Amino acid sequence: MKIDNKIKWGIVGLGNIAHQFATDLLLIEDASLAAVASRNFDKANDFAAEYNCPKAYDSYEAIFADKDVEIIYIATPHDSHADLSIKALENGKHVLCEKPLALSFEDAVRMIEASKKYNKFFMEAFWTRFLPAFQEIFAKVKNGEIGELTYLNADFTFCADLSGLNRLTDVKRGGGALFDIGVYPIFISYIMLGMPKEIIAKAKYHDTGVDVQTSIVLQYENAQAVLHTDLVSSPSMKANICGTKGRAELNAPWFMSDGYSIIKDDREEKFILPNLGKGYSHEAIECHKCIRNNQIESQLWSHQNSLDLSEIVNKIKKQIGLPF
Ligand SMILES: NC(=O)c1ccc[n+]([C@@H]2O[C@H](COP(=O)([O-])OP(=O)(O)OC[C@H]3O[C@@H](n4cnc5c(N)ncnc54)[C@H](OP(=O)(O)O)[C@@H]3O)[C@@H](O)[C@H]2O)c1
Numbered sequence: 001m002k003i004d005n006k007i008k009w010g011i012v013g014l015g016n017i018a019h020q021f022a023t024d025l026l027l028i029e030d031a032s033l034a035a036v037a038s039r040n041f042d043k044a045n046d047f048a049a050e051y052n053c054p055k056a057y058d059s060y061e062a063i064f065a066d067k068d069v070e071i072i073y074i075a076t077p078h079d080s081h082a083d084l085s086i087k088a089l090e091n092g093k094h095v096l097c098e099k100p101l102a103l104s105f106e107d108a109v110r111m112i113e114a115s116k117k118y119n120k121f122f123m124e125a126f127w128t129r130f131l132p133a134f135q136e137i138f139a140k141v142k143n144g145e146i147g148e149l150t151y152l153n154a155d156f157t158f159c160a161d162l163s164g165l166n167r168l169t170d171v172k173r174g175g176g177a178l179f180d181i182g183v184y185p186i187f188i189s190y191i192m193l194g195m196p197k198e199i200i201a202k203a204k205y206h207d208t209g210v211d212v213q214t215s216i217v218l219q220y221e222n223a224q225a226v227l228h229t230d231l232v233s234s235p236s237m238k239a240n241i242c243g244t245k246g247r248a249e250l251n252a253p254w255f256m257s258d259g260y261s262i263i264k265d266d267r268e269e270k271f272i273l274p275n276l277g278k279g280y281s282h283e284a285i286e287c288h289k290c291i292r293n294n295q296i297e298s299q300l301w302s303h304q305n306s307l308d309l310s311e312i313v314n315k316i317k318k319q320i321g322l323p324f
Contacts, residue, residue, distance in 0.1 A: 007288050008034035010069035010093070012060050012084060013076030014047045017098060021073060021284075022051045024277035028284055034070075037063035060084060064091040071121070071287060074098055077167045078174035079324075082107035085122065089114040094121035096287050100183050100313060101306050103174040103324055108310035112303045121296050123287060124306040126187060128255045130282035132273035135300075137241070137248050137260045141192060145262060147245030152192055152225040154185035154239035156255065160231035162206055168231060169208045171324055176210030178203070178316060182229035184255045186312055188239055189218050189225035195308055196220055203320035206231075211320060218312075 007030060011018050014036060025031050033053040038044040041058035048056035057063045063072065064087055071094040074084050082102040088095045095115070101124045102108045115122030128134050141149065158181070160168050168175045189196070196218035203211040213230035237253030246264030250257040256279050259272040276282065290298050297303045317324075 006030050006032040007291060008032050008068055008070045009284075010035045010037065010063045010066065010072045011047075012037050012063060012072055012074050012088075013080075014038040014043055015075060018047070018073070018075040019050075020278055021075065021280045022047070022053075024280040025284055026051065027277045027281050028288070030288060031284060034068050035063050035066050060087075064088055064093065070094060071096060071291065073125070078179055079103055079172065082111055085111050086114045089118045089120050089122065092118065092120065094287070094291055096123055096125050096283065098125045100124075100174075100179045101310050103179065105307070105310050105314045108307055112307060115296050115303065119296060121287065121290050122303070123283075123290070123298050123301060124309075125280075125283055126301050126306075126309075127280050127283040128184065128187065128257075129191065129301045130286050131257060131275055131279050132282070133250065133257045133259050133271070133275075136271065136273060137250060138191065140262065141241055141243070141248055145246070146241065146243035146248055146264070148222065149193060149241065149243050150223050151242040152189055152223065152240065153227070154188045154225075154254065155228040155236055156181040156184045157228065157230045157233040157237070158235050159233065162212065162231060165208070169206055169210055171209045171322075174324055175208070176206070176212070176214075176322065177229040177231045178211050178214050178313065178320070178322065181231075182211075182214055182216070182227075182316075183309065183313055185225075185227035185229060185239070186216065186218075186316075187309060188241075188254070189227060190309055190312060191305075192241055193218070193220050193223055193225060196225070196312065199312065199315050199319065201316045201319045203322075209323050211322060214316070214320060216316060 035055035037057040044056035198219035204213040218225040239254035
């Protein structure tokens with residue numbers, strides 16, 4: 001790879017995930033962090049210095065206008081994903097947008113339409129899909145290694161700070177378990193089993209109106225998925241995929257797994273597939289591949305995949321009565 005052929009990234013919103021992503025970006029030979037943008041200039045300067053980035057902006061508009069930046073990573077709270085992604089696309093940038101894509105299905109549709117209209121690559125940052133262990137277990141399950149899928153269970157929980165108003169407790173910012181981490185168990189059920197025929201969900205709520213605990217059953221023609229997400233339990237982070245001839249289990253925490261087991265006839269076979277860095281590198285590498293191939297979407301996590309996930313999440317949102 002020629003040094004001058006690097007893909008030039010910009011990051012918008014310099015919080016927790018932006019740091020993790022920037023750390024992994026440094027591990028990719030053909031990636032360069034060209035600019036970062038914060039609402040606060042000192043924060044942008046400090047971030048840029050930490051990751052050896054030449055440009056720091058104190059407004060998101062400024063990075064969208066920077067001709068050097070090819071792809072923007074949107075790392076802001078959920079409620080701003082749609083508008084910021086569309087603005088970046090309008091400005092001729094490719095976009096990798098953090099999950100969840102949007103707070104409504106209609107906004108998710110607007111984002112995909114903008115990618116098509118401006119002919120720029122657009123992907124929801126569903127990093128789990130690109131991890132080596134996940135890709136391998138997915139291929140094996142789809143090839144019938146554990147027979148016909150009949151049952152899947154997955155969870156994502158942690159004890160969050162629910163005091164005060166923050167992005168997890170604030171209804172206006174799409175807070176709560178479902179949109180922040182509940183999308184992961186729904187993702188694995190969707191990618192393994194497809195669109196469910198029926199959805200049953202039940203939630204418990206925080207004083208602010210966001211869900212702190214949501215359990216979901218997805219009913220398929222020949223299978224059921226039992227999923228759970230919450231902001232009040234110590235993590236178990238397990239995912240089990242069960243079929244008529246055996247079962248597959250991703251190492252916990254399953255959504256950032258470095259391996260998996262296949263259990264058949266009381267015999268367990270273990271497979272280890274380490275991630276590059278924490279694992280965010282793999283989604284960035286997929287962006288590079290697509291951009292270099294002039295694709296506006298990934299085949300591994302397509303526009304339709306994101307729309308389907310958004311449709312399921314928004315049906316659950318309506319069923320449990322989230323007020324956004
Ligand atoms: N893929 C993953 O593993 C993963 C993990 C964590 C989070 N996420 C996703 O990434 C997004 C950001 O999460 P985070 O944990 O990084 O959040 P965070 O630490 O709060 O950072 C979000 C950043 O967005 C910017 N921002 C813009 N408008 C804001 C507003 N109204 N309130 C607060 N911040 C605002 C701020 O950056 P400036 O001050 O620099 O402008 C802030 O630092 C969420 O959508 C979340 O779902 C993904």
